[in-house]
Amino acid sequence: MNKKYKNVSDLIKSMDLPKEQKQEQIDHINSRRLSRLLTMMRTQKGMNQQKAAEKCGCTQSRISKMEYKEDRKLTIGELLDYSDALDMEMSVIFLPKKLRIVDHVKLHAAQIEHLLRYLVKLSKGDKAMEEAANSFHNQCMKKMISMIEKSQKSLRPHKKQVLNVIGPQEVEQLIEEETACV
Amino acid sequence: MWELEKAEGFENCFKKFSKKHGAEAMAVMANLETFHCVLNETNNVQGAKLLNFVRKEPDGIIALDSRGAPKERKGIKLKATRLYVYAIEVNSTLYLLRIGDKDSQAQDLKTCKKMVKKLRGACE
Secondary structure (H helix, E strand, C coil): CCCEECCHHHHHHHCCCCHHHHHHHHHHHHCCHHHHHHHHHHHHCCCCHHHHHHHHCCCHHHHHHHHHCCHHHCCHHHHHHHHHHCCCCCCCCCCCCCCCHHHHHHHHHHHHHHHHHHHHHHHCCCHHHHHHHHHHHHHHHHHHHHHHHHHHHCCCCCCCCCCCCCCCHHHHHHHHHHHHHC | CCEEEECCCHHHHHHHHHHHCHHHHHHHHHHHHHHHHHHHHHCCHHHHCCCCCEEECHHHCEEEECCCCCCEECCEECCCEEEEEEEECCCCEEEEEEEEECCCHHHHHHHHHHHHHHHHHHHC
Protein backbone atom coordinates (compact mmCIF):
# COMPACT_ATOMS: atom_id res chain seq x y z
CA MET A 1 0.00 0.00 0.00
CA ASN A 2 1.29 3.46 -0.88
CA LYS A 3 1.68 6.23 1.63
CA LYS A 4 -1.24 8.62 2.11
CA TYR A 5 -0.93 12.39 2.47
CA LYS A 6 -3.06 14.88 4.36
CA ASN A 7 -2.43 17.75 1.92
CA VAL A 8 -0.88 18.56 -1.44
CA SER A 9 2.17 20.28 0.07
CA ASP A 10 3.12 17.11 1.95
CA LEU A 11 2.63 15.12 -1.22
CA ILE A 12 4.92 17.47 -3.18
CA LYS A 13 7.55 17.29 -0.43
CA SER A 14 7.58 13.51 -0.74
CA MET A 15 8.31 13.56 -4.47
CA ASP A 16 11.70 13.12 -6.03
CA LEU A 17 11.87 16.61 -7.56
CA PRO A 18 14.55 19.34 -7.41
CA LYS A 19 14.40 21.20 -4.10
CA GLU A 20 13.77 24.61 -5.73
CA GLN A 21 10.94 23.23 -7.85
CA LYS A 22 9.25 21.73 -4.81
CA GLN A 23 9.54 25.01 -2.92
CA GLU A 24 8.19 27.00 -5.88
CA GLN A 25 5.14 24.71 -6.07
CA ILE A 26 4.47 24.90 -2.34
CA ASP A 27 4.86 28.70 -2.38
CA HIS A 28 2.40 28.90 -5.27
CA ILE A 29 -0.16 26.85 -3.32
CA ASN A 30 0.34 29.00 -0.22
CA SER A 31 0.02 32.21 -2.24
CA ARG A 32 -3.65 31.42 -2.94
CA ARG A 33 -4.96 30.66 0.55
CA LEU A 34 -7.46 33.49 0.64
CA SER A 35 -8.80 32.95 -2.87
CA ARG A 36 -9.13 29.24 -2.04
CA LEU A 37 -11.16 30.18 1.02
CA LEU A 38 -13.52 32.21 -1.21
CA THR A 39 -14.10 29.17 -3.44
CA MET A 40 -14.69 26.96 -0.40
CA MET A 41 -17.22 29.36 1.12
CA ARG A 42 -19.11 29.63 -2.17
CA THR A 43 -19.31 25.86 -2.69
CA GLN A 44 -20.37 25.36 0.93
CA LYS A 45 -23.34 27.60 0.19
CA GLY A 46 -24.09 25.48 -2.89
CA MET A 47 -23.67 28.53 -5.10
CA ASN A 48 -22.12 28.51 -8.55
CA GLN A 49 -20.03 31.36 -9.96
CA GLN A 50 -22.91 32.64 -12.10
CA LYS A 51 -25.22 32.94 -9.10
CA ALA A 52 -22.51 34.62 -7.04
CA ALA A 53 -21.92 37.06 -9.91
CA GLU A 54 -25.62 37.93 -10.09
CA LYS A 55 -25.72 38.62 -6.34
CA CYS A 56 -22.51 40.60 -6.54
CA GLY A 57 -23.70 42.57 -9.57
CA CYS A 58 -20.69 41.67 -11.65
CA THR A 59 -19.79 39.19 -14.35
CA GLN A 60 -19.05 35.51 -13.79
CA SER A 61 -15.56 36.02 -15.18
CA ARG A 62 -14.81 38.59 -12.43
CA ILE A 63 -15.78 36.02 -9.78
CA SER A 64 -13.62 33.46 -11.52
CA LYS A 65 -10.65 35.85 -11.63
CA MET A 66 -11.00 36.57 -7.90
CA GLU A 67 -10.91 32.85 -7.14
CA TYR A 68 -7.63 32.37 -9.00
CA LYS A 69 -5.89 35.54 -7.85
CA GLU A 70 -2.90 35.47 -5.59
CA ASP A 71 -3.77 36.71 -2.11
CA ARG A 72 -1.48 39.73 -2.46
CA LYS A 73 -3.33 40.85 -5.60
CA LEU A 74 -6.85 40.64 -4.13
CA THR A 75 -8.22 44.04 -3.15
CA ILE A 76 -10.29 44.84 -0.05
CA GLY A 77 -13.05 46.04 -2.42
CA GLU A 78 -13.14 42.67 -4.17
CA LEU A 79 -13.33 40.84 -0.84
CA LEU A 80 -16.17 43.10 0.31
CA ASP A 81 -18.09 42.48 -2.93
CA TYR A 82 -17.52 38.75 -2.65
CA SER A 83 -18.68 38.56 0.97
CA ASP A 84 -21.76 40.59 0.00
CA ALA A 85 -22.56 38.04 -2.68
CA LEU A 86 -22.36 35.25 -0.10
CA ASP A 87 -24.46 37.20 2.43
CA MET A 88 -21.52 37.34 4.78
CA GLU A 89 -19.77 40.03 6.73
CA MET A 90 -16.07 40.52 6.39
CA SER A 91 -13.94 41.36 9.38
CA VAL A 92 -10.22 41.98 9.50
CA ILE A 93 -8.19 40.86 12.49
CA PHE A 94 -4.58 41.77 13.11
CA LEU A 95 -2.80 39.29 15.32
CA PRO A 96 0.79 39.03 16.43
CA LYS A 97 2.83 36.51 14.47
CA LYS A 98 3.42 33.08 15.97
CA LEU A 99 0.45 33.25 18.32
CA ARG A 100 0.17 30.02 20.32
CA ILE A 101 -3.00 27.90 20.26
CA VAL A 102 -3.63 28.65 23.94
CA ASP A 103 -3.43 32.39 23.16
CA HIS A 104 -6.03 31.91 20.42
CA VAL A 105 -8.32 30.19 22.95
CA LYS A 106 -7.78 33.04 25.44
CA LEU A 107 -8.54 35.56 22.71
CA HIS A 108 -11.82 33.86 21.87
CA ALA A 109 -12.71 33.67 25.58
CA ALA A 110 -12.13 37.42 25.89
CA GLN A 111 -14.34 38.03 22.86
CA ILE A 112 -17.12 35.89 24.36
CA GLU A 113 -16.86 37.81 27.64
CA HIS A 114 -17.08 41.12 25.78
CA LEU A 115 -20.16 40.02 23.81
CA LEU A 116 -21.94 38.68 26.90
CA ARG A 117 -21.36 41.97 28.69
CA TYR A 118 -22.80 43.81 25.69
CA LEU A 119 -25.84 41.50 25.76
CA VAL A 120 -26.39 42.23 29.47
CA LYS A 121 -26.09 45.94 28.83
CA LEU A 122 -28.64 45.80 26.00
CA SER A 123 -31.15 43.75 27.95
CA LYS A 124 -31.08 45.78 31.18
CA GLY A 125 -34.45 47.33 32.02
CA ASP A 126 -36.49 45.04 29.78
CA LYS A 127 -37.84 42.07 31.76
CA ALA A 128 -38.40 39.77 28.77
CA MET A 129 -34.96 40.55 27.35
CA GLU A 130 -33.33 39.99 30.75
CA GLU A 131 -35.00 36.58 31.07
CA ALA A 132 -33.93 35.63 27.57
CA ALA A 133 -30.37 36.78 28.27
CA ASN A 134 -30.35 34.80 31.50
CA SER A 135 -31.50 31.65 29.72
CA PHE A 136 -28.85 32.23 27.03
CA HIS A 137 -26.15 32.51 29.73
CA ASN A 138 -27.27 29.13 31.11
CA GLN A 139 -27.17 27.58 27.63
CA CYS A 140 -23.71 29.01 27.00
CA MET A 141 -22.39 27.76 30.32
CA LYS A 142 -23.63 24.19 29.73
CA LYS A 143 -22.28 24.09 26.19
CA MET A 144 -18.88 25.50 27.14
CA ILE A 145 -18.42 23.16 30.07
CA SER A 146 -19.42 20.09 28.06
CA MET A 147 -17.15 21.18 25.18
CA ILE A 148 -14.13 21.62 27.47
CA GLU A 149 -14.88 18.37 29.29
CA LYS A 150 -15.13 16.50 25.99
CA SER A 151 -11.82 17.91 24.83
CA GLN A 152 -10.13 17.07 28.13
CA LYS A 153 -11.47 13.51 28.12
CA SER A 154 -10.01 12.90 24.68
CA LEU A 155 -6.53 13.46 26.13
CA ARG A 156 -4.71 10.22 26.81
CA PRO A 157 -4.21 9.93 30.57
CA HIS A 158 -0.64 9.08 31.53
CA LYS A 159 -0.62 6.44 34.26
CA LYS A 160 2.22 6.66 36.72
CA GLN A 161 4.23 3.48 36.54
CA VAL A 162 5.82 2.00 39.65
CA LEU A 163 9.21 0.49 39.06
CA ASN A 164 9.77 -2.74 41.02
CA VAL A 165 13.36 -3.76 41.56
CA ILE A 166 14.04 -7.25 42.78
CA GLY A 167 17.57 -8.43 43.55
CA PRO A 168 19.00 -11.95 43.90
CA GLN A 169 17.52 -14.02 46.73
CA GLU A 170 20.59 -13.69 49.01
CA VAL A 171 20.57 -9.93 48.70
CA GLU A 172 16.82 -9.77 49.36
CA GLN A 173 17.36 -11.91 52.51
CA LEU A 174 20.18 -9.63 53.67
CA ILE A 175 17.96 -6.57 53.23
CA GLU A 176 15.14 -8.26 55.18
CA GLU A 177 17.53 -9.18 58.04
CA GLU A 178 18.92 -5.66 58.14
CA THR A 179 15.48 -4.05 58.25
CA ALA A 180 14.45 -6.55 60.99
CA CYS A 181 17.50 -5.50 63.07
CA VAL A 182 16.63 -1.83 62.72
CA MET B 1 -10.71 13.67 6.32
CA TRP B 2 -9.81 12.94 2.69
CA GLU B 3 -6.29 11.75 2.01
CA LEU B 4 -4.21 11.80 -1.13
CA GLU B 5 -2.38 8.84 -2.60
CA LYS B 6 -0.11 8.55 -5.60
CA ALA B 7 -1.13 5.71 -7.91
CA GLU B 8 1.52 3.53 -9.48
CA GLY B 9 3.68 5.47 -11.93
CA PHE B 10 2.24 8.88 -11.04
CA GLU B 11 5.44 10.27 -9.58
CA ASN B 12 7.50 9.47 -12.69
CA CYS B 13 4.78 10.88 -14.93
CA PHE B 14 4.59 14.08 -12.86
CA LYS B 15 8.37 14.43 -12.77
CA LYS B 16 8.64 14.22 -16.56
CA PHE B 17 5.72 16.58 -17.13
CA SER B 18 6.78 19.24 -14.65
CA LYS B 19 10.28 19.30 -16.12
CA LYS B 20 8.82 20.53 -19.43
CA HIS B 21 5.77 22.41 -18.18
CA GLY B 22 6.53 23.76 -14.72
CA ALA B 23 3.94 26.56 -14.69
CA GLU B 24 1.12 24.24 -15.79
CA ALA B 25 2.07 21.64 -13.17
CA MET B 26 2.12 24.34 -10.53
CA ALA B 27 -1.37 25.62 -11.46
CA VAL B 28 -2.85 22.16 -11.60
CA MET B 29 -1.45 21.28 -8.15
CA ALA B 30 -2.91 24.50 -6.71
CA ASN B 31 -6.28 23.44 -8.14
CA LEU B 32 -5.82 20.00 -6.61
CA GLU B 33 -5.34 21.67 -3.22
CA THR B 34 -8.61 23.60 -3.72
CA PHE B 35 -10.42 20.42 -4.79
CA HIS B 36 -9.06 18.56 -1.75
CA CYS B 37 -10.04 21.39 0.64
CA VAL B 38 -13.59 21.49 -0.76
CA LEU B 39 -13.85 17.71 -0.41
CA ASN B 40 -12.71 17.92 3.20
CA GLU B 41 -15.10 20.74 3.96
CA THR B 42 -18.19 19.28 2.26
CA ASN B 43 -17.38 15.55 2.02
CA ASN B 44 -19.36 15.63 -1.20
CA VAL B 45 -17.61 14.39 -4.34
CA GLN B 46 -20.49 15.38 -6.62
CA GLY B 47 -20.43 18.90 -5.16
CA ALA B 48 -16.69 19.21 -5.62
CA LYS B 49 -17.12 18.16 -9.25
CA LEU B 50 -19.02 21.42 -9.82
CA LEU B 51 -15.84 23.48 -9.40
CA ASN B 52 -15.10 25.15 -12.70
CA PHE B 53 -11.63 23.65 -13.16
CA VAL B 54 -13.06 20.14 -12.86
CA ARG B 55 -13.99 18.03 -15.88
CA LYS B 56 -15.92 14.81 -15.71
CA GLU B 57 -14.40 11.92 -17.63
CA PRO B 58 -15.71 8.38 -18.15
CA ASP B 59 -15.62 5.72 -15.39
CA GLY B 60 -15.81 8.29 -12.61
CA ILE B 61 -12.40 9.71 -13.48
CA ILE B 62 -12.04 13.40 -12.63
CA ALA B 63 -9.76 15.67 -14.62
CA LEU B 64 -8.51 18.90 -13.06
CA ASP B 65 -7.33 21.52 -15.53
CA SER B 66 -4.68 24.20 -15.23
CA ARG B 67 -7.05 27.16 -14.95
CA GLY B 68 -5.46 29.99 -13.07
CA ALA B 69 -2.09 29.60 -14.74
CA PRO B 70 -0.84 32.64 -16.67
CA LYS B 71 -1.64 32.30 -20.40
CA GLU B 72 1.96 32.83 -21.39
CA ARG B 73 5.29 32.41 -19.70
CA LYS B 74 8.47 33.84 -21.17
CA GLY B 75 6.58 34.31 -24.45
CA ILE B 76 5.63 30.64 -24.69
CA LYS B 77 1.95 29.68 -24.76
CA LEU B 78 1.05 27.37 -21.92
CA LYS B 79 -0.35 23.88 -22.61
CA ALA B 80 -3.87 22.93 -21.55
CA THR B 81 -3.12 20.43 -18.81
CA ARG B 82 -5.14 17.70 -17.11
CA LEU B 83 -4.45 16.03 -13.80
CA TYR B 84 -6.46 12.82 -13.61
CA VAL B 85 -7.72 11.78 -10.18
CA TYR B 86 -10.13 9.22 -8.82
CA ALA B 87 -12.07 9.52 -5.57
CA ILE B 88 -12.99 6.46 -3.53
CA GLU B 89 -15.52 7.39 -0.86
CA VAL B 90 -15.26 4.17 1.17
CA ASN B 91 -11.75 4.98 2.36
CA SER B 92 -11.94 8.74 1.68
CA THR B 93 -8.95 8.64 -0.62
CA LEU B 94 -8.21 10.72 -3.66
CA TYR B 95 -5.91 8.79 -5.99
CA LEU B 96 -3.63 10.75 -8.30
CA LEU B 97 -3.51 8.79 -11.54
CA ARG B 98 -1.71 10.76 -14.26
CA ILE B 99 -0.90 14.20 -15.58
CA GLY B 100 -0.75 15.16 -19.22
CA ASP B 101 -1.67 17.68 -21.91
CA LYS B 102 -4.22 17.62 -24.71
CA ASP B 103 -1.85 15.72 -27.02
CA SER B 104 -1.61 12.76 -24.67
CA GLN B 105 -5.24 12.94 -23.49
CA ALA B 106 -6.51 9.80 -25.28
CA GLN B 107 -3.60 7.66 -24.10
CA ASP B 108 -3.79 9.11 -20.57
CA LEU B 109 -7.47 8.28 -20.28
CA LYS B 110 -6.85 4.75 -21.52
CA THR B 111 -4.20 4.24 -18.84
CA CYS B 112 -6.40 5.85 -16.17
CA LYS B 113 -9.31 3.55 -16.99
CA LYS B 114 -7.08 0.52 -16.44
CA MET B 115 -5.83 1.98 -13.14
CA VAL B 116 -9.38 2.66 -11.95
CA LYS B 117 -10.37 -0.94 -12.72
CA LYS B 118 -7.46 -2.12 -10.58
CA LEU B 119 -8.29 0.30 -7.73
CA ARG B 120 -11.95 -0.72 -7.74
CA GLY B 121 -10.92 -4.36 -7.61
CA ALA B 122 -8.61 -3.72 -4.67
CA CYS B 123 -11.31 -1.86 -2.73
CA GLU B 124 -14.07 -4.46 -3.24
